[in-house]
Amino acid sequence: MRIFEQLESEVRGYVRSFPVMFDTAKGSLLYDEQGNEYIDFFAGAGTLNYGHNNPxxxxxxxxxxxxxxxxxxxxxxxxxxxxxxxxxxxxxxxxxxxxxxxxxxxxxxxxxxxxxxxxxxxxxxxxxxxxxxxxxxxxxxxxxxxxxxxxxxxxxxxxxxxxxxxxxxxxxxxxxxxxxxxxxxxxxxxxxxxxxxxxxxxxxxxxxxxxxxxxxxxxxxxxxxxxxxxxxxxxxxxxxxxxxxxxxxxxxxxxxxxxxxxxxxxxxxxxxxxxxxxxxxxxxxxxxxxxxxxxxxxxxxxxxxxxxxxDNDDLAEAVKYKGEIMETELNSIAEKYPELNAKVRGVGMIWGLELPRNGFSSEVSKKAFENGVVIELAGAEDQVVKFLPSLTIDEKMLRQGLAIIDQSIGDLLAHKREMRTGDTQGSTQGGAQDNETLVRFKSA
Known part of the structure; x- marks a missing residue:
């Protein structure tokens, strides 16, 4: 990625959110140089309603x-x-x-x-x-x-x-x-x-x-x-x-x-x-x-x-059907993690999962990318995870991508709970430890 840092303006944005070298794409899938596969819930910010390289x-x-x-x-x-x-x-x-x-x-x-x-x-x-x-x-x-x-x-x-x-x-x-x-x-x-x-x-x-x-x-x-x-x-x-x-x-x-x-x-x-x-x-x-x-x-x-x-209503009906899947699954995610106070908004195949907790939406996007989904954020504070898959995405891939978002949120919350537990244990047992040891423990 050195050439981008060397020559491209600091204004570049998405390369920072998704720091891999993309090479090919087909339908609702992106592939990097190493052949790793990513489900695209971004669709070129709404440019690729009909998918990548539509045949x-x-x-x-x-x-x-x-x-x-x-x-x-x-x-x-x-x-x-x-x-x-x-x-x-x-x-x-x-x-x-x-x-x-x-x-x-x-x-x-x-x-x-x-x-x-x-x-x-x-x-x-x-x-x-x-x-x-x-x-x-x-x-x-x-x-x-x-x-x-x-x-x-x-x-x-x-x-x-x-x-x-x-x-x-x-x-x-x-x-x-x-x-x-x-x-x-x-x-x-x-x-x-x-x-x-x-x-x-x-x-x-x-x-x-x-x-x-x-x-x-x-x-x-x-x-x-x-x-x-x-x-x-x-x-x-x-x-x-x-x-x-x-x-x-x-x-x-x-x-x-x-x-x-x-x-x-x-x-x-x-x-x-x-x-x-x-x-x-x-x-x-x-x-x-x-x-x-x-x-x-x-x-x-x-x-x-x-x-x-x-030319007919097939795509419109498909958007309605898949939009209902998105709405149902996102509401299920919101109910599954009540501590997030999440809100679900949208219509058709544009949906948002608002996560008011400061910075958490950015963590979800980053974790989802690590797990194989490209998804961006919206809102004045980037507090909304924005679901924008291609209109032609098949149902199985759509559900798979939504499941990865669910998993990513669950993993992040579990990690935070573990960190809180670790901090509590550290403070309870830390009477005999010096400050340097405590700093090393928390950093780890």
């Missing part, structure tokens, strides 16, 4: 490369883009009666968010945008302004400009109606919150700790936006593409956002981001918002193939 996607990519298909085309017309757009319309938009124009932005999610914010401000001629507590929308300047976690924010960036935060559903507990709270700020001309051009949110806050907005809350928010002429932007970058059980995460609430940002799994594992907007909002002049990599033709090929999973 359907890989076959199409190889065929496209072998025939010298266009690799880089800016926003020129290409066969690959045409195929994707037609497939996206036929399989996703038309069956849902959604009328959206599609704008291809830069290759990552934050590019789509920046585009949505810029367009909303241009259309409404207002600069303020409302985001929500614990929201995460990316780390470029505009996206960072609507991201809540203070770990990413610094006053020197100037990121507080043109944004304000409101409490997400359940932020104050079940008895506080945060939509009415929001309404009061909009109604009061002295609230200090300017009428926003847009509201942006995730229906399930993934990085924020797996906070799930209720259907009723989302419906009330949509009505509030319509009442005050505010554009509603849904960030479906991580929890869209089928993660919640429907292709769009907002389908369960029956709402229709003005704009939707998509990235991560929309590209079938390759870089692709796009903005969906109601046709009347497409007010750009040609070339007014551009970017060198706004059209990734390889990703168009992969995306068109991955959308075949939505």
């Amino acid at each position: 359907i996607i890989s076959k199409a990519l190889l065929k496209y490369i072998e025939r010298d298909g266009i690799m880089h085309g800016l926003d020129k017309a290409t066969v690959a883009k045409r195929t994707f757009l037609q497939k996206f319309y036929d399989t996703i938009l038309s069956p849902r009666n959604l009328e959206y124009k599609v704008q291809f932005t830069g290759p990552t999610g934050t590019n789509a968010v920046e585009t949505a914010l810029k367009l909303a401000r241009m259309i409404k001629r207002r600069s303020n945008v409302i985001a929500f507590t614990n929201g995460y929308h990316g780390l470029t300047m505009g996206s960072l302004a609507v991201t809540g976690n203070t770990f990413y924010r610094d006053e020197s960036y100037g990121i507080r400009n043109n944004s304000a935060f409101m409490p997400f559903d359940g932020y104050f507990g079940p008895d506080v109606d945060t939509i009415e709270y929001f309404r009061r700020f909009l109604e009061d001309a002295s609230s200090g919150v300017d009428l926003p051009a847009a509201v942006i949110l995730e229906t399930v806050q993934a990085e924020g700790g797996i906070n799930v907005a209720s259907n009723e809350w989302l419906q009330q928010l949509e009505r509030l936006c319509r009442e005050f002429d505010i554009l509603l932007i849904i960030d479906d970058i991580q929890v869209g593409n089928g993660r919640t059980g429907t292709f769009f995460s907002f389908e369960r609430a029956g709402i229709t956002p003005d704009m939707v940002t998509l990235s991560k799994s929309i590209g079938g594992g390759l870089p692709l981001a796009l903005l969906l907007m109601r046709p009347e909002l497409d007010q750009w002049q040609p070339g007014e918002h551009t970017g060198t990599f706004r059209g990734n033709n390889l990703a168009f090929v992969a995306a068109a193939e991955s959308l075949a999973y939505w």
Whole structure:
């Protein structure tokens, strides 16, 4: 690992959490250079909903490369883009009666968010945008302004400009109606919150700790936006593409956002981001918002193939079935270890196990990795173990991975009990021992 320490920036993160040299991957399994196997409950932070090296996607990519298909085309017309757009319309938009124009932005999610914010401000001629507590929308300047976690924010960036935060559903507990709270700020001309051009949110806050907005809350928010002429932007970058059980995460609430940002799994594992907007909002002049990599033709090929999973309801039903397994098993883990005061939250195949004990979630992730599961954390204090397996993971492997998490928690708690017992015995018998001996004992 020396070359990474020598040359790569200190900003690198996941290599520290999972310090092995990964080499190959297939489906829901990762392999390191030594051939050790790891079950992937991370899925590229939601990029690999269809698994690593999905054979359907890989076959199409190889065929496209072998025939010298266009690799880089800016926003020129290409066969690959045409195929994707037609497939996206036929399989996703038309069956849902959604009328959206599609704008291809830069290759990552934050590019789509920046585009949505810029367009909303241009259309409404207002600069303020409302985001929500614990929201995460990316780390470029505009996206960072609507991201809540203070770990990413610094006053020197100037990121507080043109944004304000409101409490997400359940932020104050079940008895506080945060939509009415929001309404009061909009109604009061002295609230200090300017009428926003847009509201942006995730229906399930993934990085924020797996906070799930209720259907009723989302419906009330949509009505509030319509009442005050505010554009509603849904960030479906991580929890869209089928993660919640429907292709769009907002389908369960029956709402229709003005704009939707998509990235991560929309590209079938390759870089692709796009903005969906109601046709009347497409007010750009040609070339007014551009970017060198706004059209990734390889990703168009992969995306068109991955959308075949939505030709019928099979994947949606599988997500529902496996999501119920995850919910049941995680609740069982929470009940099995009552001393942790664990909480389980989620929907579809995104779940969180919140472990309030300081630093314990990080220990669980580390122990799970030692036992063969790659899993990341979420929440402002990394207090939530975040379960994000590929949607195509088979049931046996899913259950195996959950069992490893259970085992890892049990092993950690047993070790802590042994340490406490050892400390107690040491203090009882330590009258005749000097301080140096006690220090050696505790260190061991």
